[in-house]
Structure formats: structure tokens, C-alpha cells
Amino acid sequence: MDSWLLSIGLMIEVIKKEKLWERDPYSLVNPSAYDTAWLAMIPDSDRPGQPMFQNCLDWVLRSQMEDGFWGGSDGHGLPTIESLPATLACLVVLTKWNVGKDKIERGLAFLGSNTEKLLDGTYGSCQRWFVIIFPGMIELARKAGLYLPFHDHLKVRLIDVFNRRQRILETEELIGDQCPPLLSFLEALPSSYKITNQVTNTIRNKITSGDGSLYQSPSATARAFMLTGNSKCSHFLQALVQRCPNGVPPTYPLDEELIRLCLVNQIQRLGLAQHFTHEIETILSQAYRSMSTWGSEQFEGKSTSLLQFGIQLHKDALAFRLLRMQGYHVSPWRFCWFMRDEEIRQLMEKNYEQLASVMLQIYRATELMFPGEMELKEAMSFSKKLLVKATRRANQAQSFEQHHVAFARLIEHEIGLPWAARMDHLEHRMWIEEKDMNALWMARASFHRLSDVVNGKLLQLAMLDYEFRQFIYKNELEEVKRWSRMWGLSEMGFGREKTTYCYFAIASSFSLPYQSDMRLLVAKSAVLITVADDFFDEEGSLHDLTLLTQSVQRWDGKGLKGHSATIFNALDNFVKETSEKYLQEQGHDITRQIQEIWCETFEAWLMEAKWSRSGGMPSTEEYLATGMASIATHTVVLPTSCFLDPSFPISKLRPKEYETLTRLLMLIPRLLNDIQSYQKEKEQGKLNYVLLYLKENPKADIEDSIAHVRNILETKRQELLQHVLLDEFSDLPKLCKLFHLACVKVFQMFFNTSNRYDSNTDMLEDIGKALYMPLNVGFLSLDSIGRDQNFGARKEFQQVRSALVRPFNSQTDAANQASLATHPRGFSCRNVLTPSSFRLSFN
Structure with a gap:
């Protein structure tokens, strides 16, 4: 464990020393091989036999x-469909200047081996930009004399791709309302598409009236200059190469603020925010100070493409979400201005496929809605409609006409599972495993991507951090199970044995x-809550329940027998341990306060x-007055909050004097539970808010x-979020407020669409991913773990799964299941990538 912690610490230190947040933002974005190749094609006007831009x-x-x-x-370093036109453009450049013959051979071999599978829907997409550019690069390569190894099939x-391009050329205007317009792909237009004097004059006028570029595209501008x-x-072009001497980006200039915001977003989504809190706050505070220059007002009076609007919207929505989560006061109109x-909006609806990444950022921002923010509700409805349309289009498409599979899957995840129902630990895993996770935002063609070097280091740290947490979580779960068995809670013979569920919830949510x-x-x-609640619901007689409650009221278990005694003794020991620990750490005895909550x-x-x-x-x-207490969320959260932050006021533990935030914490899970449990509770003769409402409203x-x-829940969730994120609504320490939110998210996860x-x-499946299953990261196939080992790990998880699924029919069976589920051998990050190999890869 010490070597593991040392490796994590060393990696964090290396990344911090590089000061990514202070570096030139252009160094954080991958250069575009396609656009750099086009600049390399331009001959020097004084020496036509040499390139203008040798670098x-x-x-x-x-x-x-x-x-x-x-x-x-x-x-993860694997080729995407974007590599096809980029590779062709680079091969044309090398052929043009008669250099790199061995590289040409390797590039042609790659095209021969990979073009078909990259065109297949499993690997990539065939969106409009690709339909225009890829045929153009094939024609350019053939014109340069390259023999392309494409078999008959x-x-x-x-x-089909060429035919689709032809339909686009026949139906679209050169400067239409498509995003981006056809003219922005000037370098890829076929020779049959005549560049008339009128078109050339249009190009000149656009260049002269702007910054000298053609839609801020290096490749299109390079072709425009040659024409x-x-x-x-x-x-x-000269300014571009001087600014970016080591490969040019897909568009220029880039929004440097957006790059830094994307870096923060990447760090957070990989689960690394706790290691870079100061750096994140530095970037976000700078972004907040500069927000006055953002938004649609900067475009007033200018001729701006929809793509530029899209990039601005992407930035505004991303900034809103990051800043609001950090506790900044930001108006929804900072990104809802498009409404x-x-x-x-009409142009966005027409170009919904090209702007899907923008719509996704807008939708994610709208999930942080406070009460009365109708503009966010409208923006959520608008963006969700277009995202659903985009995914439906992708699912209906055939073969290589699909959208990028990974991105479509991400959209379905975002709109299918509310943010409030997602567990952070599992979200981090998904982002680590997502092969397109270094995509930042959509450019003219394909995506801007985070630098491979930067992304690789963050990804390595995220992997080590995640699987180290798995190692610790499995050990802690085993400890909880030992405790549960020792006090007889896992062998009660009735109700639900949910020790693993209970531990999974806290480990994954916070x-x-x-x-x-x-x-x-x-x-x-x-x-304790699960066992006691089931005892009251299913097992105990009213006499037994009264005696147990009276014993808790006077906190004396004398005279209790059987299950009542087991529950009280376990509870009494738990409260003593908790209070003693707080007394040692903070010097205050909170025994009575915790007893009163129970x-x-x-x-x-x-x-x-x-x-x-x-x-x-x-x-x-x-x-509700009773149900808010019986759901017992405050029973978990308030005593724990005393340990989260020493400044947590002990007075907040006193019943009847709870904060509004705590009351929301008690109300929302109760209603979530009741929505999904009313049918079962109706059959059992139990009360439920859904059923009581029917009694009071016969019609x-x-x-x-x-x-x-659901309407109540929507309003109360918005209120809770406001109390958590903004300081003036609650004086509880920030970490304690976030813990309130995490608890509500756990219940939203448990009761989102079912019980x-x-x-x-x-x-x-979620428990397996959170605690047991190794990360599935493709580019690690050559590391120390072999296929047989990986298979063994998965087989072991299946054993655990079988143990968890079997019902508890006897004490012996329960003990056997507990023994299997403790997972003594487990799998750790050491089986996948050792700390020493991480250090080697960093040096």
C-alpha cells in the first residue's frame, strides 16, 4: 500500500510541476495532422521546389x-476514422516533396489493413465532414501518383461515400446555412467542382473582410492561398505557424479560456479533482472574472458562422456548469442567450448532428437548475429534443453511416440517466474506459482533442487512483461484513441482507x-437502519417494537431478548464507538445527540x-412528518458530518432544529422511496404518500x-441543489453540504426507475464495476496482466455475483455467501499495471 501511495504521490507531483494551467493553452490541444499537412503542401514562392513551411x-x-x-x-491512442483523411494528406505531402519513402509504405499498409474496419459502424462514423473530405483526399492521393491498396469489397x-458526396455537392450552396458551409472544405472539393472566377472573388472578399482565414480553417486557408x-x-498562415511551430490545430485561433475549462472538466471527469483543488479554483476564478466578455454580445455587428456560435455556446454552457458546481453565482442567461x-435556434435544429456536442454541454448545464429558472427548463427541453433526434438518427443509420458510436453512447447515457442518479465513482470509471474521452469540442471536421501527452499522464493517474480505491474499498467492505457478522446483523433470518449495497452506496457516491x-x-x-427497519416492518410484534423503542428512548437494553436485543446491542456499541472517536478527535462528547437522532x-x-x-x-x-424521520437519511448524514469538518456545529444534531437543507435531505428520499414502493406497500397494508394522496383526492x-x-420532487431537488451550492442558503460547511447532496443522489440511484x-x-453490475472488476482500457493489452489472469479475475467476480444473488435461506447459507462475497484475494491495480511501471512510463 505504501508503494501504491508513493506512486500516486509521485505522479501528482510530476503533473503539478508541469503547471498545465499556466502553460500555453495551444500545447494542451493535439495538433491536427490533416491541417499541418496542408500547410506543408504550400510551395515557397521564391523556391518552388521547397515548402513554404519546412517545420x-x-x-x-x-x-x-x-x-x-x-x-x-x-x-487510448487507437486510430479513429479521422486518421483516414489525415493519413492520406500526409502521404500526399511526403510524395510531393519526395521524402520519407519508408513512412509512405507504412502509411499505405495502414490504409490497406484498417480502412474497412474504420469505416464500419463499430469503429467510427461517416458524418458530413468525412463524406466531403475523405473522397477529396483519395482523389488528391491518386493525382499524386499513390497506389491505394483498396480491395474490391x-x-x-x-x-457509396463518393455518391453521398456528390449529393451534397449537388444540393448544397457553397455558402449556405449548413454548419460549417461547403466553402469551408475548399481544400477537399473535387476538380470537377469548378472554382470559377466568381467563387475566387468570393474567397478573396471573405479573406479580406476577416482575419485572413477561410472560416478559421488552416487547411481551407492553405488551399485558398494557393488559389x-x-x-x-x-x-x-505565417502567424499561425509562428504561434504553433509544432503542428497546427484544427482551427485558429483557439479560445484559450475554453481549453483551460476543458482541462478542468477532464480532470473532474477522471476523478482527479481532489488532487488539484487549488489549480481548479485558479482556473475557475479566472474564468469567472472574464465572464463579462462572454456570450452573444461579442458577435453583435459581426459576420459569424454558426460553428463559431457553437463553440461559444459550448464554452458558455461548460463554464456555467463548472462555476455553478464550484459555488459561483452565474446567471443561466450566460449560456441560454441562444433561446x-x-x-x-432554427439553424441549430437544422444542423443538430453537427452541433450534438454543443447540445450535450447545454443539456448537462441545465441539470444544475435552481427554483424558478424557467430559461434552463426551456433550454433543457430544446437540447434534449435535438439529442434524442441525433441518437435516433444514429441508431437508424446503417453500417458506416452511423454517428460515432462512443459519442452516441455517451449522449444516451447522459439523457437516459439523470445526473442526480449517477454515482461519481462509476462515472469516473466510464470516463477512464471511454476511448473518445480526450475529445474536447467539435471543430470544422471531427473533434479538438486534448494533447496525447497530457491526456496520457492524467489517464495513468486516474487508473492508478481508481484501482487503488477498489483495493481499499474491498478491504473496508470486508471489515463491515465482519462487523455485521460479529453483532449478528447478517444472520437475523428475516428481511434484507444489504451490507454490500450499503457500503457500495457510500464508496461510489462521495x-x-x-x-x-x-x-x-x-x-x-x-x-443498522436496514435491519431495524425490516424488523419493524416484517418481524417484530407491536409489543416487541414498543419495548425496543422504549429501550432506545431511555438507552437501556435491559429486558430485551432475541432480535430486539441484537439490534439494541449493536446500536449501543456503534454509538459508543462513534462518540468515543469524536471525543478523542474534537474533545466533545456527542453521545446524547446521536442517541436522540436514533x-x-x-x-x-x-x-x-x-x-x-x-x-x-x-x-x-x-x-410526511413521520416518514421524513423513518427514512433515516439524517441518522446517517448528521453524525458523519461531525467528522467531515470540525467546524460542523453540534447544535445541528438536535431534533426539531434541523437546517432546511437537512429537512430536504429527509423529504426527497422519502418521496423517491414511496414512488417506487407504493405497489408493494399497498399489498402489505403499509402507508405510502402516493396512496394517501389518492385517499385525499378521490378524483x-x-x-x-x-x-x-414527481412535481414536488423536482422542486425540492432544485431547492436542495441551491442550498448545497450557494453559501447564503446554508451556513453548514461546504463538505457537509456536498455530503447531503451525495446522500440524495444515492437514493435517486436506488429509486430512479424502480426499487x-x-x-x-x-x-x-454496478457493484462489480465499483469494487471488483479491473478497468477495461484497450491500450494496456501488453502490460503485466495476461489474458488468463484477466479471465480468472472475471471468473472470480462471477462467483461473487452468484453468492450475492442466492437468497438467504439459512444461517449456514448466509455465512457461506458472506465468505464468498468478502473476496479475500480480489484484484488490485497491481494486477493490471504496477506502481513501478507507472513510474517508468512517467520518467
């Missing part, structure tokens, strides 16, 4: 990947330190048991009742 040619010569391709790699597919020789165009412009007593505290609390919870359980068994029918208000049906509860907590199978 661009040199970059092409030294930047071929080991597999023979240029550019277009995903987050592949040629059939290529004919026109325009001096302003030349100045733009006021009917013309822009990034506490590596080794944390707080995770154990939360998991043990949740186990007492309130037991009294609520008893009241619900009396209602259920007597047929009592409280009002919805009376039911309503069950759908009306559910809709009523997953009561299911024996619904949670198993």
Missing part, C-alpha cells in the same frame, strides 16, 4: 504513429480520502407500525398521484 513538413515526418497512421487517435463502400496568393491570407434568437473511517461509519449506520428514528418506525397494524389513516402532512388516479409527487435496493440482481 510543418518536419512535423509530418516525425509524427507518424507506430501503426503507420497520422492523427485521429482516441483517448472496400471499393463498393467507397463508391489566390492573397497577402492577408499569407499573413494569417432569445429564433434564427439561431470521494472521501483513501482510508476513511467515515465510509465505515456510514455503511454501518445503513446496515431515538427519533425508532419512534417514527413505531408510529408507522402502529398505523399499518391498526389501519390508521394519517393526513399526508402527518405521514385522482394513480398516475395523477405519481405526477403530483433497486430491494432487488437481489439490479445492483450487481
